Amino acid sequence: MRPARYCQLFFSAMAADFLSGPKPFLQKVSVKIGRKLQESGLRVPAPLESIARAGVPDTTSWQDLDDPVFPSVKRQLNDEARVLYLVNSAQPYTVSGYTVRTQKLLHELRRQDIAVYPATRMGYPATIGVVPTRDSVSVDDMNYSLLLPSRMSLRRGQNRRKAINLLVEMARQLDITLLHTTTDFRNASLISEVARILEIPWVYEVRGERDKTLELENSGQTNREFLAEFRRRETQAMQAASAVLVLSEVSRRRVEERGVSKDNIYVVPNGFDRDEAIEAPTRDFAREKIGIPSSTKLVGTITSVVDYEGLDSLVLALEFLDDDTKALIVGSGSELPALQHLVEERGLADRVVFAGKQDPEAIPLWCAALDVFVLPRRDYEVCRAVTPLKPMLAMGMKIPVVASDLPAVREATGELALYVPPDDPEALSEAIRKVLVDPDHFYGHRLEAFLDARTWQSSAVRLIQAYEETLSPDA
Numbered sequence: 001m002r003p004a005r006y007c008q009l010f011f012s013a014m015a016a017d018f019l020s021g022p023k024p025f026l027q028k029v030s031v032k033i034g035r036k037l038q039e040s041g042l043r044v045p046a047p048l049e050s051i052a053r054a055g056v057p058d059t060t061s062w063q064d065l066d067d068p069v070f071p072s073v074k075r076q077l078n079d080e081a082r083v084l085y086l087v088n089s090a091q092p093y094t095v096s097g098y099t100v101r102t103q104k105l106l107h108e109l110r111r112q113d114i115a116v117y118p119a120t121r122m123g124y125p126a127t128i129g130v131v132p133t134r135d136s137v138s139v140d141d142m143n144y145s146l147l148l149p150s151r152m153s154l155r156r157g158q159n160r161r162k163a164i165n166l167l168v169e170m171a172r173q174l175d176i177t178l179l180h181t182t183t184d185f186r187n188a189s190l191i192s193e194v195a196r197i198l199e200i201p202w203v204y205e206v207r208g209e210r211d212k213t214l215e216l217e218n219s220g221q222t223n224r225e226f227l228a229e230f231r232r233r234e235t236q237a238m239q240a241a242s243a244v245l246v247l248s249e250v251s252r253r254r255v256e257e258r259g260v261s262k263d264n265i266y267v268v269p270n271g272f273d274r275d276e277a278i279e280a281p282t283r284d285f286a287r288e289k290i291g292i293p294s295s296t297k298l299v300g301t302i303t304s305v306v307d308y309e310g311l312d313s314l315v316l317a318l319e320f321l322d323d324d325t326k327a328l329i330v331g332s333g334s335e336l337p338a339l340q341h342l343v344e345e346r347g348l349a350d351r352v353v354f355a356g357k358q359d360p361e362a363i364p365l366w367c368a369a370l371d372v373f374v375l376p377r378r379d380y381e382v383c384r385a386v387t388p389l390k391p392m393l394a395m396g397m398k399i400p401v402v403a404s405d406l407p408a409v410r411e412a413t414g415e416l417a418l419y420v421p422p423d424d425p426e427a428l429s430e431a432i433r434k435v436l437v438d439p440d441h442f443y444g445h446r447l448e449a450f451l452d453a454r455t456w457q458s459s460a461v462r463l464i465q466a467y468e469e470t471l472s473p474d475a
Contacts, residue, residue, distance in 0.1 A: 089125075183207050276396075383409070
């Protein structure tokens with residue numbers, strides 16, 4: 001595709017997005033501007049700050065709810081797995097826990113000689129305001145196909161048909177035998193129709209409970225009927241797939257409650273990169289690089305700065321701790337301005353370091369600087385079900401973890417963290433103090449056994465099992 005056509009795609013994507021919902025479009029633009037100002041260290045104007053705090057609005061429409069989800073084919077192929085893996089986003093355009101998960105799983109699948117070909121949703125990254133420069137992007141030698149039409153149509157139905165045609169063409173060229181996609185049901189709808197055309201099975205990776213997140217993000221403003229229908233469609237996608245991949249046992253049970261056979265559910269948990277943990281810098285080296293004295297007691301987290309992470313509890317916990325204890329917050333997000341204001345109001349500006357958003361390769365450095373990794377998530381339904389990613393790296397580096405006592409958090413940390421009630425800064429401070437006094441108390445022989453089962457390599461083995469059983473004639 002020529003550069004002029006990339007620009008045409010970008011502007012047509014923006015136009016289609018605007019016409020589908022002018023108010024959400026303007027809000028998304030405002031959020032982007034606000035976050036860019038945050039990341040540059042500039043003060044965000046009050047109107048932009050309030051919009052940024054609200055976050056990027058969900059653009060799911062009633063029309064989306066009308067798209068069909070076709071059941072995966074019953075006929076088993078008994079073929080070698082050649083997988084087309086459709087994801088919403090990818091590095092370097094989007095850096096998140098989910099894009100890290102995708103990249104790590106892909107890397108391990110390739111290491112284990114599985115032919116897997118990732119592709120992003122049609123129009124991405126133009127759909128997030130980035131002008132593409134080619135029709136693919138390489139991340140650590142993993143090539144992601146960008147499904148880029150010459151332009152996006154102003155008619156939603158035409159865009160859906162274009163996406164299906166592009167996916168069918170790609171699958172035929174690569175001799176794909178299995179389709180794999182991730183939440184939400186809009187992806188499932190596309191992939192299920194592609195699978196029906198090609199007469200091959202498809203699997204659905206449930207990365208979170210989008211209906212619960214949507215309800216939380218909108219603070220009850222979204223129509224209850226709409227949320228109920230959204231949930232029904234998610235359930236339909238889970239039931240239609242040949243296999244459902246989940247991140248935790250907690251999620252497995254929730255999916256089973258939706259009527260999916262337990263034999264069709266595979267737990268493929270988040271993991272950590274053992275090499276990354278082994279090769280991480282020492283604490284003293286990390287402290288020198290980021291400019292924090294080695295004598296400082298440093299507690300903190302690496303996460304998206306959003307409401308459900310409960311980072312205000314971490315800030316307020318400092319009031320119960322000695323003055324030589326500081327907090328490090330690595331990341332950005334909608335709650336950053338409010339959190340910065342809280343720090344100023346409480347007179348804690350000299351005790352909280354906001355490092356902002358960091359490149360993935362820099363994360364081990366920032367993590368290595370910590371004495372305690374803190375995960376103060378709120379007691380929301382989505383937090384009880386969705387497992388966090390970053391504590392795994394901290395545990396791999398033998399850094400103690402203090403976390404909210406929630407089912408998904410306990411599972412993600414193997415019952416090896418020190419757990420406290422959510423939204424209780426004083427209890428959080430007591431746990432932090434206890435860990436700082438005796439950091440070796442919480443990890444013993446159980447840590448290595450837990451970590452062995454939580455590498456990305458072990459997660460990839462579980463994923464391969466799901467692929468093989470889906471393609472097996474005996475499944």
